Amino acid sequence: MIISVASGKGGTGKTLVATSLALSLKDTESVRLLDCDVEEPNDHVFMKPVITGSEPVYIMAPAVDEDKCTFCGKCAEVCAYKAIAVIKDHVLTFPQLCHGCGACSYLCPEKAITEEGREIGVVERGHAEGIDFIHGMLTVGEAMAPPVIRKVKEHAGDSGTVIIDVPPGTSCPVVEAVKGSDFCLLVTEPTPFGLNDLVLAVETVRELGIPCGVVLNRTGVGDTKTEAYCAKENIPILLTIPLDMEIARLYSRGVPLIKGLPQWKDSFLGLYERVKELTDGRNPDTER
Amino acid sequence: MEEILILSGKGGTGKTSIVGSLAALAKNKVLADCDVDAADLHLLLSPSVKQETEFWSGQVAVIDKDRCTECSLCQDLCRFDAIKNFEVDPVSCEGCGFCSNICPVEAITMKENMSGHWFISDTAYGPLVHARLGIAQENSGKLVAQVRQQARKIAEEQNLDYTISDGPPGIGCPVISSLSGVNLALLVTEPTLSGMHDLERVVGVCRHFGVPAMVCINKYDLNEENTRQIEDYCRSQDIKVASRIPFDNAVTEALVRGVPVVEYDDGRVSREIGKLWQNISGMLANGRKG
Numbered sequence: 001m002i003i004s005v006a007s008g009k010g011g012t013g014k015t016l017v018a019t020s021l022a023l024s025l026k027d028t029e030s031v032r033l034l035d036c037d038v039e040e041p042n043d044h045v046f047m048k049p050v051i052t053g054s055e056p057v058y059i060m061a062p063a064v065d066e067d068k069c070t071f072c073g074k075c076a077e078v079c080a081y082k083a084i085a086v087i088k089d090h091v092l093t094f095p096q097l098c099h100g101c102g103a104c105s106y107l108c109p110e111k112a113i114t115e116e117g118r119e120i121g122v123v124e125r126g127h128a129e130g131i132d133f134i135h136g137m138l139t140v141g142e143a144m145a146p147p148v149i150r151k152v153k154e155h156a157g158d159s160g161t162v163i164i165d166v167p168p169g170t171s172c173p174v175v176e177a178v179k180g181s182d183f184c185l186l187v188t189e190p191t192p193f194g195l196n197d198l199v200l201a202v203e204t205v206r207e208l209g210i211p212c213g214v215v216l217n218r219t220g221v222g223d224t225k226t227e228a229y230c231a232k233e234n235i236p237i238l239l240t241i242p243l244d245m246e247i248a249r250l251y252s253r254g255v256p257l258i259k260g261l262p263q264w265k266d267s268f269l270g271l272y273e274r275v276k277e278l279t280d281g282r283n284p285d286t287e288r
Numbered sequence: 289m290e291e292i293l294i295l296s297g298k299g300g301t302g303k304t305s306i307v308g309s310l311a312a313l314a315k316n317k318v319l320a321d322c323d324v325d326a327a328d329l330h331l332l333l334s335p336s337v338k339q340e341t342e343f344w345s346g347q348v349a350v351i352d353k354d355r356c357t358e359c360s361l362c363q364d365l366c367r368f369d370a371i372k373n374f375e376v377d378p379v380s381c382e383g384c385g386f387c388s389n390i391c392p393v394e395a396i397t398m399k400e401n402m403s404g405h406w407f408i409s410d411t412a413y414g415p416l417v418h419a420r421l422g423i424a425q426e427n428s429g430k431l432v433a434q435v436r437q438q439a440r441k442i443a444e445e446q447n448l449d450y451t452i453s454d455g456p457p458g459i460g461c462p463v464i465s466s467l468s469g470v471n472l473a474l475l476v477t478e479p480t481l482s483g484m485h486d487l488e489r490v491v492g493v494c495r496h497f498g499v500p501a502m503v504c505i506n507k508y509d510l511n512e513e514n515t516r517q518i519e520d521y522c523r524s525q526d527i528k529v530a531s532r533i534p535f536d537n538a539v540t541e542a543l544v545r546g547v548p549v550v551e552y553d554d555g556r557v558s559r560e561i562g563k564l565w566q567n568i569s570g571m572l573a574n575g576r577k578g
Contacts, residue, residue, distance in 0.1 A: 007299075008326050009299065009300060009326055009328070010296075010298065010299010010300040010301075010326075010457040011298060011299040011300010011301060011457075012299075012300055015482065037458075039297075039457075039458035039459045039460045039463075039489075040297050040298055040299075040457070040458055040459065040482075040485075040486040040489060042298070042481075042482040042485060042486070045481045045482050045485055078385065078386070078389050080346075080347065080383055080384045080385045081384070099382055099384060100367060101367055101368075101382065101384035101386045102365065102367055102386060103384055103385065103386035103389060103390075106365065106386070106390065107389060107390070138459065138460060140459060140489055140492035140493055140496060141464075141492070141493060141496035141497070142460070143429065143460055143461040143464050144460065144461060145458075145460045145461070167457075167458060168299040168300075168326065168457050168458070169323075169325040169326050169428075169456070169457070169458075170325040170326055170421070170423065170424070171324075171325040171421055171424075171425060171426065171428040171462075172425075172426045172428070173458075173460065174325075175379055175424050179379070179380075191540055191543050191544065192328075192331045192543055192544060192546065193304065193328040193331060193543065196326075196328055196331060197326040197328065200325070200326055200423070201326075203423045204423050204424050207379070207423050207424045208379065208424065221537050221540040221541070222540055222543075222544055223544050245510075248510055249510065249511060251480055251482075252478075252479055252480040252481065252510050252511035252514055253480075253481065253511065253514075254480075254481035254482070
C-alpha cells in the first residue's frame with residue numbers, strides 16, 4: 001500500500017507524520033519512506049539514514065550538430081517551451097526551459113539533434129532502523145522538481161508499505177508525488193490558512209481519484225471551522241495532535257515524535273489501521 | 289521603486305503573517321501573493337476584487353477517437369506517460385505537442401488550457417495582486433510571473449515606493465520566477481533543524497540569482513541554541529539577521545480574526561515586526577545611497 005502525506009499549506013507537520021508513521025510500522029511491516037519534497041527534503045534530518053547509494057537525475061536537452069544542421073527551423077517550430085531557436089545559421093538552446101520531451105531530435109529531418117543528459121538533482125537511497133529510505137534533492141538554482149520526484153518514485157517497489165512525504169502546495173510537484181497512492185493523508189492545522197489550503201488539497205486529491213483523510217495538527221489554538229468542513233465533506237479526521245511546546249521542541253531538534261514521546265506510537269498504529277479500513281474493499285489498480 | 293520578496297524554503301515559518309503585517313506598516317506599496325497554488329494573503333487583507341482575469345497557459349493533447357487507428361506511436365514516444373489506451377491523461381500531459389506532431393493520421397490536436405485566474409483587488413492597505421492556479425495545473429511559474437508583472441505595473445502607474453510579495457515555499461520554478469527583479473529577499477526561518485537546512489538552500493538560490501538577502505528568525509525562543517546557530521551561519525554568510533520574533537499565540541489569534549497581527553495587538557510580536565520593517569526599509573535606503 002502506498003500512503004502519501006500531503007498538506008496544501010507548508011509547515012503543518014507532513015514530515016512529523018511521515019517519519020513517525022514509518023517508525024511506528026517498522027516492527028510489523030516492511031516499510032519504505034520516500035521523501036518527494038525534493039526542493040526542501042527534511043526526512044533525513046529526522047531519520048539520519050545511512051546512505052548506501054546515490055544516482056544523479058538527468059533531464060535530456062538537445063545538442064545540435066551544426067555540421068549536419070540545415071537551419072530549417074523545424075526544431076524551433078515543434079518546441080512548445082521555446083527552448084530551441086534558429087537564428088540565421090545558428091541554433092541556440094535554452095536547457096533550463098527544456099522539458100525533455102524529445103520532439104526536436106525525433107523530428108529533425110537531418111538527424112542533427114541528439115539528446116544530452118543535464119544533471120538537475122540527485123536521488124539517494126539507504127536505510128534507517130530497518131526502514132528503506134529514499135530521497136531526492138533538486139540542485140539549487142534548478143526549476144523543475146517533477147523529474148526528480150519521478151526518479152524517487154521509481155524506488156517505490158512492489159510490496160510492503162510505502163510512505164511518501166509530499167511537497168507543500170497543489171501544483172505539478174504535488175500531483176507528481178501523490179499520483180498512484182492508495183491513500184492520501186492531508187495534514188493541516190485549525191487556522192484559516194490551514195483550512196483554505198486543505199480545501200485546495202482535497203480538490204487536488206479528488207481530481208486524482210485518491211481517497212483521503214485528515215491529520216489535524218496543533219489543535220487548541222485556532223478555530224473549529226476545519227472540523228466543520230471535514231464533517232460537511234465527509235472526510236474523516238484520523239488523528240489530532242495538540243499544540244504542545246514539548247512536541248515543537250522535539251521537532252526543532254530533529255527528534256521524531258514517537259522517539260521523543262513513545263506513547264504516541266499507538267496513535268500512529270491506530271491511524272494506520274484506519275487507513276487500512278478506509279482502503280479495504282478498494283482494489284487499488286494503481287501504477288507503481 | 290523597491291521590490292521586496294518574502295521567502296522561506298520551508299513552508300509554514302510565518303511568511304504570510306509577516307507580509308500581512310508589513311502591509312499594514314509600509315506606506316505607498318502594492319502587495320502581491322506569489323504563492324499561487326496555496327494563496328493565503330487575502331485571508332489577512334480582506335480584499336475586494338476589482339478585476340478578475342483568466343490565465344491561459346500551455347496546452348493539452350486531445351485524441352480524436354474517430355480518426356485514431358491505435359497505432360500506438362504516441363504512447364510509445366510520450367516521455368510523460370500521459371497516453372494510455374489511446375486516451376490522454378490531462379494531468380500527466382505536459383503540453384509538449386510531440387504526439388500531435390508525429391501522429392500519422394493527424395488525430396491529435398493541442399487544446400489551449402485555462403490554468404487559473406489572477407486578480408487585482410483593493411485592500412485597506414493598498415492594491416493587492418493575487419492569483420489562483422487551477423486544481424492540479426502546471427505553469428505556476430508563469431502565473432507568478434504574471435502576478436509580479438501586474439504588481440510592478442501598478443507600482444509604476446501609481447508611483448509607489450515598494451512592491452511587497454509573499455513568496456511560495458521551496459526553491460523550484462515558482463520561487464525562481466518570484467525572484468526576478470527583486471531588490472531584497474527577506475528569508476523567514478525558524479530555529480528547527482528542518483528550518484535551518486531549508487534556509488541554507490534558499491540562501492543558495494538567492495545567491496545563484498544575485499538577489500541580496502536578509503533573515504528573520506521566527507519563533508526564535510522555541511530553541512535558542514538553534515537560533516544562535518542560525519545567527520552564526522548568517523554571520524558566516526554575511527547576511528544580516530533583521531529580526532528575532534518570539535513565539536506567541538497572538539499570531540494565531542489575529543489570523544483567526546483575519547487581521548495582521550500588528551493591527552491585533554501591540555505585544556512582543558508586533559513590536560518585533562515593527563523593528564523588522566525599519567531594518568528592511570533602512571537597508572533599502574542604504575542600498576540606494578551606496
